[in-house]
Amino acid sequence: MKKNYLLLILLLLFMFPSAAGAVDFFLITNQSFSVEEQGREKTSYEYLSNLLVGIEYYFNDFWDLYLSAGFTFGWKGISPYPIEHSRNELSKELTYVPELLRTEFTRLNKNMVFRFGRINYSDPLGIIASGLFDGFQFSHSSIAGNFSIGAWYTGFLYKKTSYIVMNDRDLIEFNKTLDYGNFVDTYFSPRRLLMSLDWYHPSIADFFKLSAAVTAQIDFPKNAKQDDKQEASSNITNEKFHSQYLTLKAIIPIKSFDFELGGSIETSQKILPDVNTENGIALAGIVNIFYKIPTKFDSSLSLTSRFATGDKNNVNAFIPLSNRFYGDIFKTRMSGSSLISLAYTARFITDIGMTFGVSHFLRHDLVSYTAYPFKTDDNKSLKDEYRSGRSMGTEIFTKFVWNTAIDSQIILGGGVFLPVLGNAAKNAKPLWSVEIAMVFAAF
Numbered sequence: 356m357k358k359n360y361l362l363l364i365l366l367l368l369f370m371f372p373s374a375a376g377a378v379d380f381f382l383i384t385n386q387s388f389s390v391e392e393q394g395r396e397k398t399s400y401e402y403l404s405n406l407l408v409g410i411e412y413y414f415n416d417f418w419d420l421y422l423s424a425g426f427t428f429g430w431k432g433i434s435p436y437p438i439e440h441s442r443n444e445l446s447k448e449l450t451y452v453p454e455l456l457r458t459e460f461t462r463l464n465k466n467m468v469f470r471f472g473r474i475n476y477s478d479p480l481g482i483i484a485s486g487l488f489d490g491f492q493f494s495h496s497s498i499a500g501n502f503s504i505g506a507w508y509t510g511f512l513y514k515k516t517s518y519i520v521m522n523d524r525d526l527i528e529f530n531k532t533l534d535y536g537n538f539v540d541t542y543f544s545p546r547r548l549l550m551s552l553d554w555y556h557p558s559i560a561d562f563f564k565l566s567a568a569v570t571a572q573i574d575f576p577k578n579a580k581q582d583d584k585q586e587a588s589s590n591i592t593n594e595k596f597h598s599q600y601l602t603l604k605a606i607i608p609i610k611s612f613d614f615e616l617g618g619s620i621e622t623s624q625k626i627l628p629d630v631n632t633e634n635g636i637a638l639a640g641i642v643n644i645f646y647k648i649p650t651k652f653d654s655s656l657s658l659t660s661r662f663a664t665g666d667k668n669n670v671n672a673f674i675p676l677s678n679r680f681y682g683d684i685f686k687t688r689m690s691g692s693s694l695i696s697l698a699y700t701a702r703f704i705t706d707i708g709m710t711f712g713v714s715h716f717l718r719h720d721l722v723s724y725t726a727y728p729f730k731t732d733d734n735k736s737l738k739d740e741y742r743s744g745r746s747m748g749t750e751i752f753t754k755f756v757w758n759t760a761i762d763s764q765i766i767l768g769g770g771v772f773l774p775v776l777g778n779a780a781k782n783a784k785p786l787w788s789v790e791i792a793m794v795f796a797a798f
Contacts, residue, residue: 377412377413378410378411378412378413379410379411379412379798380409380410380411380798381407381408381409381410381796381797381798382406382407382408382409382796382797383405383406383407383408383794383795383796383797384404384405384406384407384794384795384796385403385404385405385407385792385793385794386402386403386404386405386792386793387402387403387790387791387792387793388400388401388402388403388790388791388792389401389788389789389790389791390788390789390790391684391786391787391788391789392784392785392786392787392788397433398433399431399432399433400431400432400433401429401430401431401432402429402430402431403427403428403429404427404428404429405425405426405427406425406426406427407423407424407425407456408423408424408425409421409422409423409424409456409457410422410423416463417462417463417464418460418461418462418463419460419461419462419463420459420460420461421457421458421459421460421461421472422458423455423456423457423458424453424454424455424456424458425453425454425456426451426452426453426454427450427451427452427454428449428450428451428452429448429449429450429452430448430449430450431448431450432448433448450533452513452515452533454513454516455473456473456487457472457473457474457475457487458472458473459471459472459473459474460472466495466496466497467493467494467495467496468493468494469491469492469493469494470491470492470493470494471490471491472489473487473488473489474487474488474490474491474492474507475487476488476492476505476507476549476551478551478553478568478570478600478602478619479553479555479566479567479568479602479603479604479617480602480604480617480618480619480639480641481679482619482639482641482661482663482675482679482689483570483600483602483619483675483676483677484549484551484570484572484675484676484677485677485679486516486517486677487512487516487517488507488508488509488512488549489507489508489509489511489512490505490506490507490508490549491505491506491507492504492505493505499556500554500555500556500557501553501554501555501556502552502553502554503551503552503553503554504551504552504553505550505551505553506548506549506550506551507548507549507550508546508547508548508549509544509545509546509547509548509549509676510543510544510545510546510547510575511543511544512543512544513542513543513544514528514529514542514543514544514545515529517544517677518677518678518679519544519545519547519676519677519678520545520678521545521547521572521574521596521598521674521676522594522596522625523594524545524576524594525545528545545574545576546574546575546576546577547572547573547574547575547676548572548573548575549570549571549572549676550570550571550572550573551568551569551570551571552568552569552570553566553567553568554566554567554568555567562607563605563606563607563608564605564606564607564608565603565604565605565606566603566604566605567601567602567603567604568600568601568602569599569600569601569602570599570600570602571597571598571599571600572597572598572599572676573597574595574596574597576593576594576595593627593628594625594626594627595624595625595626596623596624596625596626596674597623597624597626598621598622598623598624598674598676599621599622599623600619600620600621601619601620602617602618602619603617603618603619604616604617604641605617611646611647611648611649612644612645612646612647613643613644613645614643614644615641615642615643615644615645616640616641616642616643617640617641618638618639618640618641619638619639619640619673620636620637620638621635621636621637621638621639621671621673621674622634622635622636623635623636623637623671623674635671636669636670636671637663637664637670637671637672637673637674638662638663638664638670638673639661639662639663639664639673639675639689640661640662641659641660641661641662642659642660643657643658643659643660644657644658644659645657650701652701652702652703652704653701653702653708654699654700654701654702655699655700655701656697656698656699656700657696657697657698657700658695658696658697659695659696659698660693660694660695660696661681661689661693661694662693663689663690663691663692663693663719664691664719665690665691665692665718665719665720665722665723666691666720666722666723667719667720672690672691672720672722672723673689673690673691674690675689675690681694681714681716682694682714682716682750682772683712683750683752683754683768683770683788684750684752684770684771684772684786684787684788685714685716685747685748685750685772685786687716687747688723690723691718691719691720691722691723692716692717692718692719692723692747693716693717693718693719694714694715694716694717695714695715696712696713696714696715697712697713697714698710698711698712698713699711699712705758706757706758706759707755707756707757707758708755708756709753709754709755709756710752710753710754711752711753712750712751712752712753713749713750713751713752714749714750714752715746715748715749715750715776715777716746716747716748716749716750716777717745717746717747718745718747718779719745728774728780728783728784728786744777744778744779744780744781745778745779746776746777746778746779747774747777747779747780748772748773748774748775748776748777748779748780749772749773749776749777750770750771750772750773751770751771751773752768752769752770753768753769753770754766754767754768754769755767755768762795762796762797762798763793763794763795763796764793764794764795765791765792765793765794766790766791766792766793766794767790767791767792768789768790768791769787769788769789769790770787770788771785771786771787772785772786772787773785
């Protein structure tokens with residue numbers, strides 16, 4: 356594989372002999388160690404080591420090649436060990452994961468840009484599709500705004516990074532342990548085609564910024580193998596889930612404030628074998644306020660909120676293509692939940708900064724979030740009296756960043772999630788986490 360990439364680079368250099376040879380090389384390492392209470396008297400210890408290398412080659416003023424790849428080594432231990440083993444042992448897990456990261460060609464031509472390869476894309480709200488995808492995007496800028504159209508395929512991405520889980524079949528595939536003896540079936544993301552038409556205008560009437568997008572994803576499930584059919588019903592393994600999104604976002608700057616308001620409407624089609632197609636509709640939105648505090652050092656205050664419908668009455672749970680965790684300790688997905696957060700960020704001196712935040716989580720149905728502390732290992736509710744509770748609890752989190760040098764950084768973070776401050780699982784034990792990380796970069 357490495358030889359193939361080298362031959363490709365040499366071929367490109369031969370095709371563009373007029374290039375001045377402008378090359379940027381970079382290497383980034385990230386070492387982190389964390390300890391967290393996962394609930395049910397389980398404490399996990401995790402070490403992660405990430406290595407990212409990349410090169411950017413400028414052929415001329417119009418062509419640009421960017422190549423990057425990463426490797427992750429991880430160790431995770433959980434105590435106590437499962438009940439059939441000694442409680443004094445750790446459940447140990449080692450991971451070795453290579454990954455092709457941002458790798459793209461960029462073609463510039465006056466007010467047009469064409470990008471091809473493994474490229475970054477995000478919808479205006481950043482809640483539907485966000486991250487690296489394989490495909491292309493064409494953009495054109497004019498006085499009417501910036502227009503872009505793109506199409507991407509998800510089936511070659513690493514599943515743990517892309518985190519594409521839209522139905523039960525995707526979840527089964529996601530939870531399979533990476534097996535190099537069965538690499539194809541345990542490494543890659545679900546096969547889906549993402550398409551999007553985006554528009555952005557930086558100044559409407561010199562008052563606000565406006566962006567919009569029409570996005571769609573098409574499901575191409577692989578043929579279910581016999582062992583997969585034994586794990587789940589035929590309907591789950593053969594289900595197709597398609598969805599479309601109409602998204603709008605406005606940013607209004609007023610003096611030291613920035614107001615953000617946006618929403619998305621999702622329509623979906625669930626196609627099951629020998630069953631009528633189930634059509635659905637769902638909603639999601641954001642309301643954010645950012646305030647730059649007039650102090651001698653850089654500081655800001657933010658009030659952010661996110662909302663997504665759950666399965667209730669005639670409205671469905673909002674299901675994005677890319678799942679994100681909202682919360683640093685209590686890591687919940689957006690589907691069927693809402694959160695409101697208040698955060699303070701400050702950079703006291705050039706090299707030291709911190710963030711302190713408080714977030715409260717709500718749920719809008721009883722099925723979208725099924726992890727601890729609201730479900731037990733056997734997927735039964737902890738307490739019947741909490742089945743109708745909608746307030747999940749409050750998270751408190753803080754993080755300190757120290758730029759020890761131009762090319763290195765130390766990060767210390769930690770926090771706690773308190774179910775007692777909600778009514779869905781008031782008797783559940785708090786969740787907590789502490790993490791330290793060191794980042795080093797060479798350019």
